[in-house]
Amino acid sequence: MSSPAIRIAGVHKRYGALKALDGVDLEVRQGEFFGLLGPNGAGKTTLISALAGLTRVDEGELAVMGHDVVADYRQARRKLGVVPQELVFDPFFTVREALRLQSGYFGIRRNDTWIDEILASLDLTHKANANMRMLSGGMKRRVLVAQALVHRPPVIVLDEPTAGVDVELRQGLWQFIRRLNTDGHTIVLTTHYLEEAQTLCNRIAMLKAGRVVALDTTDNLLKRFSSHALRVRLAEPIGLDFLPGARDTGDGWVEIPFEAYGEVEDMLSRIRLTGGRVEEMVLGEPDLEKVFMGVMHDA
């Protein structure tokens, strides 16, 4: 059986009195598009830093593609590409120089064919010889992605890669990352844009105060904590107690949860038979934001 892309076992990290990571256990399988979600200060970036060797944990073990990040750090780091959250760059170098240097740090020379391919995929070819200082924020963000990919890592971690990025660039970036995932790369994503996580990730872990408080497939999380909802605004208020789960949202609308779209016709006909007249109607999808709020509230 192949080793997991990422294995995190019993990881604890304290900063003084603060428990940044409080016994985290997690496995990400090879080829997954995995979401790591949580409010600010939940421990996401600390966990990523520990995985990348930027932070040393007090207790526990972390491995990338079966390589321990401390004992076998060279192999572990070769298997991992990290796109950091902060928009960092070296002002002394051009885009191409930065990518060649990054290749060299990983022991790879004559990497220009792959560098050109990455630049083209990220729409940076025309900026290859521009100094990093001259790039816009969005372009710098794309160079960070390129730097994480120069050594063709099988596992790629993106720490809030779309923070402050415009819609067009975000779409382009996701298209590229999806392609990498389709090609077999394991992707781990942290983001505050929950709709992105819902669309992209097969499996999600939610962290709160350094602990994993939910871990499941995206579909299961949505089923467990959220549902479809029919929202209706009636011409005259009537009691809707005959519809399970119906609730008045206080703004003239009534929300009725349901599992499958086949139930909608029956619900509408029952409202009509009771004398209700629907003036407006909206169908709501299961929503990761609701799941997130529910999990964080219960944890």
Place this chain on the structure above:
Amino acid sequence: MTPETVRFAGFRTLLYKEILRFWKVSFQTVGAPVLTAVLYLLIFSHVLDRHVTVYGDVPYTVFLVPGLVMMSVLQNAFANTSSSLIQSKITGNIVFMLLPPISYREFFAAYVLAAIVRGAFVGVGVIAVSLLMVSLPVVAPGWIIAFALMGGAILASFGMIAGIWADKFDQLSAFQNFLIMPLTMLSGVFYSIHSLPPVWQTVSHLNPFFYMIDGFRYGFFGQSDVSPWISLAVVSACFVVLAVLTLSMLARGYKLRA
């Protein structure tokens, strides 16, 4: 073009990057220190050359050149590692060097060697310009190279310690202004310590910079205040102590890896 994996490529790339970094601003990192040293030479030689001779019959301007060369080597070796590290820490781009599989020993060696290279560029620059003004003897080139390398390595290590420790630029400039500059100025760059009262001669012997400059000067004149072997022993011991300290900071990830 097929990519190839190379041994010690991390070290080699980091060394190349550090050299490229200072070379891209060579006007500031090489040209400016050469000019400063030449200005010292012009002013001091104008004031003192006709009045002072050292080691018997060595004219003051000629005596001054090796000291100025070594002072430039030392200050620039320190500046290279310390400024590179603190800039990388403050801007956050140090992450690019911490994420790859580069060992702390490779990290140390690359930074120190690049600083020695910058020191050597500046030193050669000062010598080249000085030769337009004075005729400089070379008695033992081996000692010149040995002390230039050791002095550069010591100050490069010290610069790494300062760059890793400092969180702000003003902490780093405190190192430069209150430690490096006084120790350099009081090390015998501008005078032979035999011209000092006995108590100050003793104090000078406690200054490791004195041994770097005195040993370096021996290579030019074949004369020095103390034996070059003693100087080499002191300088080597200083390097070992600073290298061990720097390597231990890097191994622990002090202020680099949380």
